[in-house]
Structures are given as structure tokens and as C-alpha cells.
Amino acid sequence: MQRWLIAAAVSCVAAAGCSEAPGGNTAPTARRPQQAGQGTNPLVTAGHLAGAEAAALTGDQRAVQAHVEAMHHDMMRSMRLADPSRTIDHEAARAALRPLPGVRSSVWIDRGNLMVLVGGAQYRSMAMIDRICLALEPLGDTLAVVVNMQDMTATTSEGADTLSRNCQLGAGERAMLQPKRQVDALDPEVRRVFREQQGAHK
Incomplete structure (x- = not known):
């Protein structure tokens, strides 16, 4: 007993x-x-x-x-190991972010890095990354996702810097086997994808 x-x-x-x-x-x-x-x-x-x-x-x-x-x-x-059986669908993720206030556009740079453009300095924050991650949670395991955020209205170099964070970890931390990626300088291929995706939704 x-x-x-x-x-x-x-x-x-x-x-x-x-x-x-x-x-x-x-x-x-x-x-x-x-x-x-x-x-x-x-x-x-x-x-x-x-x-x-x-x-x-x-x-x-x-x-x-x-x-x-x-x-x-x-x-x-x-162990910070993402669940491979709960991978987030990229297009479903982009669709989930469109209704969020402040989000202007989003694109997947690679399998785990999501770039989100916001319209205004008030949206460029860790709190906004939290809201993005909460919107993604119903779609799968957000431990596999790093949100990279840029303010497309920035007028200073500091305001234009990319704010990045794994959805489930602290700033600068990454999940197991998840490499860090430098995203401040967007290469031409990423810009081309942005233009194509924007044109597809007009």
C-alpha cells in the first residue's frame, strides 16, 4: 500500500x-x-x-x-535532438505565418533556417520570434527550426541586422547536428526565391 x-x-x-x-x-x-x-x-x-x-x-x-x-x-x-518524424512542411509554415501582424514575407533558406521579413522595428524582437514559433508548433517539431528575422524598413545598419534564434533554445544555441548559418548577407539565390514566392501570391 x-x-x-x-x-x-x-x-x-x-x-x-x-x-x-x-x-x-x-x-x-x-x-x-x-x-x-x-x-x-x-x-x-x-x-x-x-x-x-x-x-x-x-x-x-x-x-x-x-x-x-x-x-x-x-x-x-x-539532448536537443529534433524529432525526424515531425518535420514541419515548409509551405504550411509560410501559410501559418502570413496572418501574423508585422510579417511581410517568409522563405526557407534551407531545411532548418526560416527567414522572416517584418515591417517595423517594433516587430524585430525575441517576443516576435516567440509568436512565430508558437504559430509553427501545431505543424511539427520546432526544435528543427531557426527563425532569422530582418526588418525590411530598417534605416540603420544595426536595425538591419538579422535576429536569429532556434525556436526551443536560447540565443546562439542550436539543436544537435544543426549547423550555424550566417544569413546577414543574402546571396542572389535567396533574393531570387523571395521574388518568385512573392509573385506567386499576388
């Missing part, structure tokens, strides 16, 4: 649903994009292990598999 109580307590803590936040602060916070590279949470892992054991004892193989897959997912997040 004690073993089951411990397992239930661990699961409860892992789900963060058994007590209020410290100080009783329950005010909602702005939603942030999914984050990777934070390391696995021992309490969450323990909760999945307890849940898998309980499911195995009752013969619920589907629940066992779900707990094992959840632990595997957490391990991949910790």
Missing part, C-alpha cells in the same frame, strides 16, 4: 497539479514556445516509471507504451 501511495505522490508532483504555486500566485502567464535542452526532470521521469509499472500490472500495454514514449521524448528534448 505504501508503494502505491509513494508512486501516486510522485506522479502528482511530476504533473504539478497537487498544490498551488509558491505564495498562492495563480495569475496566468504569457504562453512561451516549447523549450528543449533543460535536462530531464527526475520527478517527471519517476512519475512515468511509476505509471508504466502500474499499467504493466494491470495489463494495459498501451499505457505502458505511452509512458515509455514520453520518457524517450523527454530524453530527446534534453
